[in-house]
Amino acid sequence: MSPRPGWYTLFVAALGAALIGSACGSVHGNSNGSAGDAADAAAAGDDASAVLGGDGSLLALTISPQDPTMHITGPGSTLQFTALIGGNPTPASWTIDSALGTIDGTGLFTAKGVLGGSTMVDAQVGNQHADTLLTVDLTLGDNPGNVDPGTQTKLRGGGTADPAFAWLYPYDGTVFPRGIAPPLLQTGGTGFDAAMLHVQFSTLSYTGFYGPSTPGRIQLTPQLWKAISEGASASDTVSVQITKIHGGQVTGPITEHWTIAPGTLRGTVYYDSYNSVLAGNTGAIMSVRPGQTAKVVIAGCRVCHSVSADGSTLVAANEVPNATATDRVWDLQSNLAPLHDAPNRTWAFGALYPDGSRLLRFGVVPDSQAAGEYWSPNVRGLGQSGDLPSALFNPRTGAAIPAPGLDGQGLHMMMPTFAPDGKMVAFNHYDTGHGHTLAVMDFDATTNTFSNLRDIATVSSGYLGWPAFTPDDQYVIFAAGDNAEYDSVSDQPSVVPQPHSDLYVANVGSKTTAMANQLDGLTAAGQVYLPFGEAAEGHLNYEPTVLPEAVGGYFWVVFTSRREYGNTLNDPDPYNLNGQPGARKKLWVAAVDIASTVQTQAKIVPFDAAKDVTHPAFYLDGQELASGNMRGFWALDPCQNDGAGCATGDQCCSGFCRQTSGADGGTTFACTPAAGCAQEGERCTTAADCCGAQSGTQCIAGFCATTTPK
Secondary structure (H helix, E strand, O other), rough: OOOHHHHHHHHHHHHOOOOOOOOOOOOOOOOOOOOOOOHHHHOOOHHHHHHHHOOOOOOOOEEEEHHHHHHHOOOEEEEOOOEOOEEOOOOEEEOOOOOOOOEEOEEEEOOOOOOOOOEEEEEOOEEEEEEEEEEOOOOOOOOOOOOOHHHHHHHOOOOEEOOOOOOOOOOOOOOOEEEEOOOEEEEEEOEEEEEEEEEEEEEEEEEEEEEEEOOOOOEOOOHHHHHHHOOOOOOOOOOEEEEEEOOOOOOOOOOOOOOOEEEEEEOEEEEEEEEOOOOOOOEEEEEEEEOOOOEEEEOOOOOEEOOOOOOEEEEEEOOOOOOOOOOEEEEEEOOOEEEEEEEOOOOOOOOOOOOOEEEEEEEOHHHHHHHOOOOOOOOOOOOOOOEOOEEEEEEEEEOOOOOOOOOOOOOOOOEEEEOOOOOEEEEEEEHHHHOOEEEEEEOOOOOOOEEHHHEEEOOOOOOOEEEEOOOOOOOEEEEEEEEOOOOOOEEEEEOOOOOOOOOOEEEOOEEEEOOOOOOOOOOOOOOEEHHHHHHHHEEEEEEEEEOOOOOOOEEEEEEEEEOOOOOOOOOOOOOOEEEEEEEEEEEEEEEOOOOOEEEEEOOOEEEEOOOOOOOOOEEEEOOOOOOEEEEEEEEEOOOEEOOOOOHHHHHHOOOEEEEOOOOOEEEEEEEOOEEEEOOOOOOOOHHHOOOOOOHHHHEEEEEEEEEOOE
């Protein structure tokens, strides 16, 4: 049995303790001073005489070496930096802006050896700053499967023994964010007696050898996943290869490529679950935070829920045994304090304003309009009939709110949703499209006025439901399925085929529509790329909602899907109609390009037509594997006060998160009052407030967001 290399223990210990953060503060370049600068420095109490040239000018501060690269294989490697004024070494204060390592008071950088990437090294003397970019290239080797040297040699040689050996999960081209659980790598064909995993990008080369697995699976450790997800830059292509050996025969490598978005998902996904073990084998509203495990919010039959974008308010059916059923409103920030009970099934699936201050009622269409339709024009589970036009309410008191432009119009807004900034509402416009049309209206929160009704999407072959705005208000992502109840399963098991659905994107400005092919599991030509094929898992995507902010240069959509999950969850029946909800009913997440603008020759112009702006999806870890899960609402968390730790400004009530120096020369970040231009993820009113406005950074839903064309 081969022992693990000596650095491995250090690798696990150091990386497990590392706190990986994103730089929120600005980095200063070299200062080229003058006599005036010297006078200013003297006035500030600095020792200006040490940095004056013969002509009285302020000599430039520089750092040596400039823009170095370290090639390391584990913890403990060091590099000495020196601050120079006029070519002469001088004492300085040193800081770095990442967790690649630490730097002491003499300028000695010590690599943690668990992460590759780049960091800015800053030296300060008096009022002068100088900086240099340090790049750390990391080469790691590991043998958690205790694979003998002879087998390692065979695996390095590759082979073609098993033609069925292929990637099942993740998908090629997936965009992963930071801060999620490490993905479980899953392969087809026979299992393996041993496998070699090789991961490569600009600042990391990792080779690991793993033991037997049937079916073929490799679980990335949290330590390795941090090295990948925190080390890769937005421009890196992460190459991932697996080679296996089974019965002495070698197959592989099989290769796919990922992108890492340089941002950590935040917020909480609230979803419906059926047969939840955590809830006592019953239904429940559950919550899951990216990177964590699910929790029970409210157990029992409380479906048909909606959550406000700020995470303050929940409304759902409240069917308590031996009591009158209601639609109850809960305060999510006050230990689920009940706020109001509306009559049963009158507020279900209503749209909550982003701050939870208003509820827009789902408009129930009279059955008489359903001639020729299957079953009913209303969403399954709503349980209403007759005519119930949309109206606006105070969800805390139940009081009607006068709404000019809506009141008295007889408008039935089915499955309504507010934009994250509250300026628009989208809905199924059944009054004109009979289920096949989406519309939007503008909303003025100062007067509660609705205006400018316009249809933006029509799909004659599909029933359009569950619209969700991207945070820039440019796109609406929605489901288009063949079920008139807008559901992922029919309440009549004899119906064949059972409901199929795909997600689409509608461009609000141009009123054009495109399929979300990459998210749906389709190529640009519309062919299913999912590994088990169209018959097994094609066109099974439903109920999208969107994280109300941009993260890492992307928007993020969570949706329900009945697709396979590698070789872990592949029940042959995606619906499981034998009285069970179907374990393949799960939540998935996909990146969406911030594609409302493109930058050409320094000019930013809006897109004039819808296009597929999505990427292949990943499974949202933390859900219960055996339960059926659906209809995830993605809401933000309460903001933090000044002084609290943070990663980005959107976590702070002030909207600003800035770097402070740690005791070891590393970095920490804390919420601070507003200061200077806003970095990515910090609060803004217009793009001009953002530090990167000249390079295309936008102000989206109140926060600065990079919009690099994809």
